[in-house]
Amino acid sequence: MVILALTYKKLVDRDFRVLLAVEREMPRYEYVPVEVIERVTRMPSSHVKLSLDKLNKLKLLERRLGSYIGYRLTWMGFDILALKSLVDRGVVEALGDKLGVGKESDVYSALAPGGKRIIVKFHKIGRTSFHHIVKFRPYAAEKPWSSWLLIAKVSAEREYRALEELYKVGARVPRPIARSRHAVVTDYVEGVELYEYREAQDPEAMLEKILDTVRKAYLDVGIVHGDLSEYNILVTITPEGEEEPLIIDWPQYVEREHPMAEMLLRRDVEYVVRFFRRRFRVEADPEKALRFVKGEAESPW
Numbered sequence: 001m002v003i004l005a006l007t008y009k010k011l012v013d014r015d016f017r018v019l020l021a022v023e024r025e026m027p028r029y030e031y032v033p034v035e036v037i038e039r040v041t042r043m044p045s046s047h048v049k050l051s052l053d054k055l056n057k058l059k060l061l062e063r064r065l066g067s068y069i070g071y072r073l074t075w076m077g078f079d080i081l082a083l084k085s086l087v088d089r090g091v092v093e094a095l096g097d098k099l100g101v102g103k104e105s106d107v108y109s110a111l112a113p114g115g116k117r118i119i120v121k122f123h124k125i126g127r128t129s130f131h132h133i134v135k136f137r138p139y140a141a142e143k144p145w146s147s148w149l150l151i152a153k154v155s156a157e158r159e160y161r162a163l164e165e166l167y168k169v170g171a172r173v174p175r176p177i178a179r180s181r182h183a184v185v186t187d188y189v190e191g192v193e194l195y196e197y198r199e200a201q202d203p204e205a206m207l208e209k210i211l212d213t214v215r216k217a218y219l220d221v222g223i224v225h226g227d228l229s230e231y232n233i234l235v236t237i238t239p240e241g242e243e244e245p246l247i248i249d250w251p252q253y254v255e256r257e258h259p260m261a262e263m264l265l266r267r268d269v270e271y272v273v274r275f276f277r278r279r280f281r282v283e284a285d286p287e288k289a290l291r292f293v294k295g296e297a298e299s300p301w
């Protein structure tokens with residue numbers, strides 16, 4: 001089992017109350033003073049101190065020793081709080097393996113109550129850029145730590161809202177299930193990323209389905225993915241045996257009215273058309289495909 005799930009199991013109610021108190025007070029303090037945590041939790045000081053030591057050892061809180069002792073949440077502490085809320089709401093029953101560490105996310109497989117496989121994606125935007133910025137521009141370290149967690153939360157909210165809208169209009173995306181903080185839960189897609197998919201039964205139909213999703217996003221939802229590639233398309237097989245490409249990874253989308261939208265739409269379309277030509281020898285005209293996704297033509301061919 002993965003460290004996040006193991007760590008979760010070691011926690012008792014008292015520990016969660018302490019984590020919640022730190023989370024709540026973080027916008028006001030770079031490190032939340034112990035006295036404040038005691039006041040907010042309304043627990044005996046000795047209990048709070050035991051919890052704080054434990055949470056610090058488990059790397060869910062980071063301790064500051066200086067003119068005063070204070071604590072802040074780590075990314076893992078933030079993960080645990082999101083997980084706790086998803087468990088309490090009956091969304092997640094068990095956390096499984098880590099499927100990947102993206103540049104800007106950690107993706108886990110999980111089980112819903114009843115045993116259905118689902119996905120929990122923890123957004124970590126700013127995780128790498130933060131270290132980068134601190135290294136080269138020390139003054140940027142003055143940006144409060146809590147704002148990095150907030151940026152991840154906003155990114156998860158964006159992705160979740162986009163998935164909800166897309167799913168509603170019948171676009172091919174994983175079904176969104178729930179969100180907490182920086183975590184987005186969706187259906188698990190049994191399949192492979194398009195870049196690993198070499199033997200297509202019907203590549204023309206697959207390209208058309210992808211373009212149809214790009215079109216629904218643009219025309220019905222009013223957004224452009226902006227990072228479409230063979231890494232953000234999962235190919236699954238329907239019960240009828242058909243290839244079904246689902247587009248994932250939406251937090252960076254832009255609205256149709258955005259000044260870059262046209263450019264990004266063109267780039268997304270040209271990119272997949274080129275990929276299908278190289279990989280599967282599909283002859284499609286990117287200009288026609290672009291007219292199709294913009295609703296100016298009824299077919300991409």
Ligand SMILES: Nc1ncnc2c1ncn2[C@@H]1O[C@H](COP(=O)(O)OP(=O)(O)OP(=O)(O)O)[C@@H](O)[C@H]1O
Pocket residue numbers: 099100101102103104105106107119121174186187188189190193231232234248249250
């Ligand atoms: N619903 C899903 N079902 C199955 N696998 C998924 C699902 N969502 C994401 N994954 C897996 O996790 C990987 C990363 O997901 P996603 O692209 O959404 O995050 P990311 O932050 O862009 O990560 P990266 O930087 O690696 O692209 C995907 O490439 C895919 O392998």
Ligand SMILES: [Mg+2]
Pocket residue numbers: 102231232249
């Ligand atoms: Mg991705």
